[in-house]
Amino acid sequence: MADQTKRRHWLEHPATQNFLIPIFAVVLSFAVGAIFILIVGQNPFQVYSVLFSQTLGTSYGIGQLLFKTTPLIFAGLSVAICFKAGLFNIGAEGQLQIGAFMTALVGMYTVGVPAFLEIPLLILAGMIGGGIWGFIPGYLKAKTGAHEVINTIMLNFIAAALVSFFVTNLFNVPATVHTPEIAPTGKIPRFDTIFSSFSGSPVNFSILIAILAAVAVWYYVDKTRYGYELRVVGLNSKAAEYGGISVAKNIILSMTIGGAIAGLVGTNYVMGYKYYFEEGFSTGTGFMGIAVALLGNNNPFGVILAALLFGMLEYGGLVINTMVPKELVSILQAIVIIFVISSNKIFRKILVNFIKKRTLRVND
Amino acid sequence: MPYAVELLNITKRFARTVANDEVTLKVQSGTIHALVGENGAGKTTLMETLYGLYQPDAGIIRIHEKEVSIKSPHDSIRNGIGMVHQHFMLVGPMTVLENIVLGAETTRYSLLDLKKTTAEISELGGRFSLTVPLNEKVENVGVGIQQRVEILKAIYRKADILVLDEPTAVLTPQESTQLFRILSELKDEGKTIVLITHKLSEVMAISDHVSVMRRGKIVGEVETASTSPEELAEMMVGRRILLRVEKNDRKAGDPVLSINNLSYIDKRGVNILNNVSLEVASGEILGIAGVEGNGQSQLVECITGLLKPTTGSMSVDGIQIAGLTPKEVFARGLAHVPEDRIKRGLVVEMDVAENLILGLHMQKEFGTGLAMNLKAIEENARFLITKYDIRPMNPDALARGLSGGNQQKVIIARELSRNAQVIVASQPTRGVDIGGIEFIHRTLVEARDAGKAILMISADLNEILSLSDRIAIMYGGQIVKIFPNNKVKESELGLYMTGSKRGSSQKASDG
Numbered sequence: 045m046a047d048q049t050k051r052r053h054w055l056e057h058p059a060t061q062n063f064l065i066p067i068f069a070v071v072l073s074f075a076v077g078a079i080f081i082l083i084v085g086q087n088p089f090q091v092y093s094v095l096f097s098q099t100l101g102t103s104y105g106i107g108q109l110l111f112k113t114t115p116l117i118f119a120g121l122s123v124a125i126c127f128k129a130g131l132f133n134i135g136a137e138g139q140l141q142i143g144a145f146m147t148a149l150v151g152m153y154t155v156g157v158p159a160f161l162e163i164p165l166l167i168l169a170g171m172i173g174g175g176i177w178g179f180i181p182g183y184l185k186a187k188t189g190a191h192e193v194i195n196t197i198m199l200n201f202i203a204a205a206l207v208s209f210f211v212t213n214l215f216n217v218p219a220t221v222h223t224p225e226i227a228p229t230g231k232i233p234r235f236d237t238i239f240s241s242f243s244g245s246p247v248n249f250s251i252l253i254a255i256l257a258a259v260a261v262w263y264y265v266d267k268t269r270y271g272y273e274l275r276v277v278g279l280n281s282k283a284a285e286y287g288g289i290s291v292a293k294n295i296i297l298s299m300t301i302g303g304a305i306a307g308l309v310g311t312n313y314v315m316g317y318k319y320y321f322e323e324g325f326s327t328g329t330g331f332m333g334i335a336v337a338l339l340g341n342n343n344p345f346g347v348i349l350a351a352l353l354f355g356m357l358e359y360g361g362l363v364i365n366t367m368v369p370k371e372l373v374s375i376l377q378a379i380v381i382i383f384v385i386s387s388n389k390i391f392r393k394i395l396v397n398f399i400k401k402r403t404l405r406v407n408d
Numbered sequence: 409m410p411y412a413v414e415l416l417n418i419t420k421r422f423a424r425t426v427a428n429d430e431v432t433l434k435v436q437s438g439t440i441h442a443l444v445g446e447n448g449a450g451k452t453t454l455m456e457t458l459y460g461l462y463q464p465d466a467g468i469i470r471i472h473e474k475e476v477s478i479k480s481p482h483d484s485i486r487n488g489i490g491m492v493h494q495h496f497m498l499v500g501p502m503t504v505l506e507n508i509v510l511g512a513e514t515t516r517y518s519l520l521d522l523k524k525t526t527a528e529i530s531e532l533g534g535r536f537s538l539t540v541p542l543n544e545k546v547e548n549v550g551v552g553i554q555q556r557v558e559i560l561k562a563i564y565r566k567a568d569i570l571v572l573d574e575p576t577a578v579l580t581p582q583e584s585t586q587l588f589r590i591l592s593e594l595k596d597e598g599k600t601i602v603l604i605t606h607k608l609s610e611v612m613a614i615s616d617h618v619s620v621m622r623r624g625k626i627v628g629e630v631e632t633a634s635t636s637p638e639e640l641a642e643m644m645v646g647r648r649i650l651l652r653v654e655k656n657d658r659k660a661g662d663p664v665l666s667i668n669n670l671s672y673i674d675k676r677g678v679n680i681l682n683n684v685s686l687e688v689a690s691g692e693i694l695g696i697a698g699v700e701g702n703g704q705s706q707l708v709e710c711i712t713g714l715l716k717p718t719t720g721s722m723s724v725d726g727i728q729i730a731g732l733t734p735k736e737v738f739a740r741g742l743a744h745v746p747e748d749r750i751k752r753g754l755v756v757e758m759d760v761a762e763n764l765i766l767g768l769h770m771q772k773e774f775g776t777g778l779a780m781n782l783k784a785i786e787e788n789a790r791f792l793i794t795k796y797d798i799r800p801m802n803p804d805a806l807a808r809g810l811s812g813g814n815q816q817k818v819i820i821a822r823e824l825s826r827n828a829q830v831i832v833a834s835q836p837t838r839g840v841d842i843g844g845i846e847f848i849h850r851t852l853v854e855a856r857d858a859g860k861a862i863l864m865i866s867a868d869l870n871e872i873l874s875l876s877d878r879i880a881i882m883y884g885g886q887i888v889k890i891f892p893n894n895k896v897k898e899s900e901l902g903l904y905m906t907g908s909k910r911g912s913s914q915k916a917s918d919g
């Protein structure tokens with residue numbers, strides 16, 4: 045009978061599937077990666093065991109991994125919230141550059157401000173910098189229809205050139221490509237100041253800001269009235285229009301929020317690690333954010349998990365450096381991304397067939 | 409007579425629902441077989457399984473008494489099956505000709521042999537009175553023509569079994585009549601036709617046999633000659649159904665919605681609305697009849713704030729609404745049932761509860777400050793789901809998975825829950841089954857009796873005649889006639905609708 049509700053197999057729940065499918069994809073991509081490791085003449089089991097033990101097996105490794113994860117969470121969240129509004133933010137890279145630079149800039153001129161003001165101030169500076177860099181393509185899209193993909197890419201170039209100009213000519217410590225240190229009160233403590241086992245690793249409490257940001261994005265998108273509007277715009281802009289929701293406003297808003305979140309990357313690097321802004325500090329974190337958002341299914345908590353995986357791969361690249369060429373890790377990362385993006389349908393089908401067989405067996 | 413199609417014990421499950429439950433349907437060759445049933449009964453699923461869009465979980469398909477395996481539409485086309493879907497699958501920017509031959513091109517030296525193809529299609533078109541403008545772009549022709557293109561497409565691929573899924577849902581009465589003439593000719597040529605429809609008058613008029621589906625099963629098969637609409641309705645729904653609207657005469661109150669000299673000129677400079685003036689009073693249903701494309705859609709969009717009128721004024725209860733945004737118009741006491749529920753009225757990827765607050769989501773009861781009041785939203789959904797009998801009775805069900813009739817109920821429920829003074833309802837029962845129609849009509853009449861002012865636009869003359877207190881006719885962007893009551897003959901309406909007759913352009917309140 046139609047409408048008759050059978051008890052659903054637990055594998056049939058979309059949430060379970062959304063969770064399982066990326067895991068499948070990751071496992072499979074490691075298997076494919078093993079082939080590449082064999083090609084370079086190494087034992088995949090050995091390489092993987094070093095990879096896992098050195099990243100997950102020691103607190104120093106975990107610290108390194110978390111340090112790499114933090115900016116990926118910000119970048120992933122930035123892309124994800126824009127996705128929810130139906131926008132493709134390729135501009136996280138530029139947004140995080142401007143944001144981190146703003147953090148450093150405000151930090152160097154505010155010596156003497158007490159920590160309880162200085163830290164929020166620098167966080168805010170980063171968000172404003174990134175936010176402006178998100179606002180611009182959002183505004184252009186809303187008012188002129190100019191596509192955000194093109195404009196965010198262009199703004200990435202502009203951001204890179206701008207900060208490069210500033211840190212080589214205007215705000216740099218002479219003969220370097222970095223700014224002076226920020227006010228000491230603006231520093232975010234490293235883990236090893238409290239837990240000595242993390243000693244030597246730059247992981248710091250900005251990761252809590254990242255987790256907080258994920259919770260905030262989740263709450264905003266899923267639980268608030270403005271998040272509801274944002275989702276409606278992303279899913280069906282004509283229905284949004286009909287329901288009295290301003291599409292233009294939500295495009296601008298989500299791009300600005302996305303930019304502001306990307307701008308938080310400075311908390312990790314500028315406030316928690318080097319204490320200054322340095323040219324070339326980000327090696328494509330913003331672009332990695334796209335992959336993180338996709339792998340995390342645009343879900344803030346998925347983003348955290350995906351960022352952990354990519355953080356592990358990033359640091360893992362360094363630990364297996366002596367065994368295999370570092371390029372192999374880039375290949376592995378790329379394979380994970382390709383598998384995740386292309387596997388959705390295939391794995392869902394496999395899963396469905398599996399359930400079918402199981403239920404038939406149960407019924408017999 | 410031999411069977412052209414035999415579907416034997418077909419079972420098709422979706423995640424939670426069994427859309428087809430051991431369905432057996434046999435269609436005799438050279439006949440027109442109607443398939444009727446409530447929204448969500450499984451008609452479309454069954455036919456799309458035949459067409460190869462779905463793989464059945466169990467069951468056998470036989471075509472011309474031979475078992476076949478149909479894994480994709482490609483297989484079904486090879487077996488002579490053609491399908492005209494409810495939502496056409498045409499490529500808008502390509503010409504009619506290109507659309508017809510797409511995927512089945514006659515080539516010469518791997519170039520499209522235009523001359524030969526044109527000749528072939530013209531010959532086919534002539535044979536079945538399927539005249540279409542071959543070189544016009546599909547997006548520039550009306551839905552009636554698009555449908556002929558779909559039929560031609562199927563016949564060009566040598567289909568001798570033709571499935572049509574609710575083909576008249578989007579057609580005007582005239583176009584429907586033409587379609588039926590075409591179908592009879594196809595039948596005379598020996599083709600077999602399966603027709604899904606919700607309109608029992610069509611079933612009675614054209615089919616040889618009728619199968620009735622309910623909740624995934626075939627619950628009856630009869631010869632059309634030996635049945636009646638009432639009997640079919642009862643088989644479909646499982647209870648007696650009132651096939652006409654019960655409505656008492658009622659004196660209308662004061663005008664609530666007034667439209668004065670409204671004009672709308674579109675981007676290309678075409679005059680779409682021309683000095684439209686109307687008044688809708690509290691406690692009345694004003695029905696606007698007209699062939700689609702005569703400005704009805706734009707009139708509704710102007711009223712509801714989706715389009716900015718070029719000139720003219722509009723007011724609700726004396727308060728100006730012309731040029732306001734949809735949000736502001738809603739706030740001034742208007743509700744809107746849009747004509748296209750998938751594109752406008754629903755966010756199909758959201759669940760029913762969330763769809764039931766679209767446009768109401770900023771109201772205090774659903775949240776203050778930042779947070780939504782999820783409990784209130786859920787309660788609202790449970791209340792409306794029960795009140796309007798929306799199925800499945802689950803606030804968390806995605807709107808996408810609901811059948812057309814239930815999707816429409818979601819919209820009606822939401823819009824009536826606004827408690828607005830004015831209700832603008834566009835094609836309120838398009839694609840809805842008779843049980844649903846009965847329900848929606850009753851709901852609209854109740855709203856009218858409660859003193860609402862209702863402006864209803866419908867391509868369905870039956871609906872116009874049975875529901876309206878007054879009837880306005882739109883033609884060429886103008887109101888060409890207003891009848892002060894619904895005691896009008898269909899043929900009389902038809903004359904105005906096609907522009908053969910015009911009344912003095914007058915204000916609604918004069919009637």
Ligand SMILES: Nc1ncnc2c1ncn2[C@@H]1O[C@H](COP(=O)(O)OP(=O)(O)OP(=O)(O)O)[C@@H](O)[C@H]1O
Pocket residue numbers: 046047422423425426427445446447448449450451452453454809810811812813839841
């Ligand atoms: N792709 C799908 N995924 C999940 N459920 C589906 C899907 N398609 C149909 N269903 C469900 O299967 C059942 C049968 O749907 P179907 O569209 O065949 O009904 P129908 O008789 O054509 O209804 P209508 O008259 O509204 O067009 C419904 O309960 C519907 O919700």
Ligand SMILES: [Mg+2]
Pocket residue numbers: 451452453573
């Ligand atoms: Mg259907």
